[in-house]
Amino acid sequence: MKKQRLLVEQSEWLYRRSYSLPLKNYMNPDGTATSRVFKLREKDGGELSVDVKSKTTSEISIGDSSKYMLFEIANQDILDTDLLTYHDPCTLETHGYVNVAHAVIVGMAIDDDMTPGLLARRSKRVVL
Amino acid sequence: MLISTPDFTPINSRPLLTQTVRTVRTLDKNVFGLGSARFPLNERVSRLLNEFKRLETNWDEDGALPPSSTVIRQAENLVDLLQIAGQKVYHIAPGPNGEIMIDLRENGNSVEILIYPTYAKFVRFPVVGSPTQGEFDDHQLPNILKWLHEKTEAPR
Numbered sequence: 001m002k003k004q005r006l007l008v009e010q011s012e013w014l015y016r017r018s019y020s021l022p023l024k025n026y027m028n029p030d031g032t033a034t035s036r037v038f039k040l041r042e043k044d045g046g047e048l049s050v051d052v053k054s055k056t057t058s059e060i061s062i063g064d065s066s067k068y069m070l071f072e073i074a075n076q077d078i079l080d081t082d083l084l085t086y087h088d089p090c091t092l093e094t095h096g097y098v099n100v101a102h103a104v105i106v107g108m109a110i111d112d113d114m115t116p117g118l119l120a121r122r123s124k125r126v127v128l
Numbered sequence: 129m130l131i132s133t134p135d136f137t138p139i140n141s142r143p144l145l146t147q148t149v150r151t152v153r154t155l156d157k158n159v160f161g162l163g164s165a166r167f168p169l170n171e172r173v174s175r176l177l178n179e180f181k182r183l184e185t186n187w188d189e190d191g192a193l194p195p196s197s198t199v200i201r202q203a204e205n206l207v208d209l210l211q212i213a214g215q216k217v218y219h220i221a222p223g224p225n226g227e228i229m230i231d232l233r234e235n236g237n238s239v240e241i242l243i244y245p246t247y248a249k250f251v252r253f254p255v256v257g258s259p260t261q262g263e264f265d266d267h268q269l270p271n272i273l274k275w276l277h278e279k280t281e282a283p284r
Contacts, residue, residue, distance in 0.1 A: 018188075019188035019189060019190065019192075021188075022179070022187075023176065023179055025176075025221050025222055026221060028218070028219050028231070029218070029219055034219065034221045034229060034231065035229060035231075035240060035251075036221050036222070036223040036224065036229055039223050039224055039225070041190075041191065041192070041224040041225055042225070043191055067189070110225075113240065113242055113249060113251050113261060114251050114258075114259040114260075114261050117240055117251055117253055117259060118253070118259060121238075121253065
């Protein structure tokens with residue numbers, strides 16, 4: 001049976017984490033995200049992982065700030081791009097760890113390179 | 129202006145850069161007001177490309193594939209051509225699926241050229257309006273650069 005998921009409120013903001021080593025490859029020279037931050041990979045199964053900002057903190061969301069960068073984007077921007085964001089909390093049973101803030105952006109195809117670029121251009125870096 | 133033909137490997141059995149080399153030779157660089165002098169516009173990008181050669185599988189600790197030597201060579205060739213055309217590369221980044229993204233920006237317009245292991249594409253992000261994408265091959269580069277340098281008034 002397919003699990004029921006709730007849509008994330010339009011007014012929410014989302015955090016997206018990206019790897020910053022060895023050269024901050026996913027970051028533009030001005031500190032903004034490159035499109036690769038929002039690019040799907042095969043193992044994502046068509047769902048891009050994010051955290052719902054109101055349910056976490058930037059420190060928790062980024063985890064190890066020496067390894068990762070954090071970007072934020074308004075859920076309204078996701079909706080404006082004809083995508084949807086669903087709550088998808090991680091539990092000990094399903095994921096082996098707990099993250100009540102976890103959500104997924106759905107509707108993007110793995111071969112789509114326009115949407116990742118749009119989302120990157122609408123996101124902002126969260127400086128910790 | 130005479131330049132040597134860069135070594136290239138076909139993407140998807142199609143020569144990506146052969147025609148580009150010829151078309152860049154004939155690009156009117158004065159269109160862009162950039163002159164024809166060769167200068168190290170893209171030194172930082174060339175350095176990054178060299179660093180990408182050291183990436184290994186799972187380089188982002190989330191399963192990212194490293195760009196293959198073929199993908200890196202294609203990107204190097206393209207950066208060389210852009211250098212010759214006097215076009216600065218804004219940024220270059222490896223992606224999670226073994227691709228390299230080359231980002232060009234001018235006048236608020238931006239173009240990403242994405243070199244994947246088996247194909248290449250471009251995505252245009254205009255100042256105003258929606259992005260458009262297409263398969264990238266050698267024929268598009270002059271038009272892509274021309275579009276990039278078009279001045280469009282941004283919305284107030």
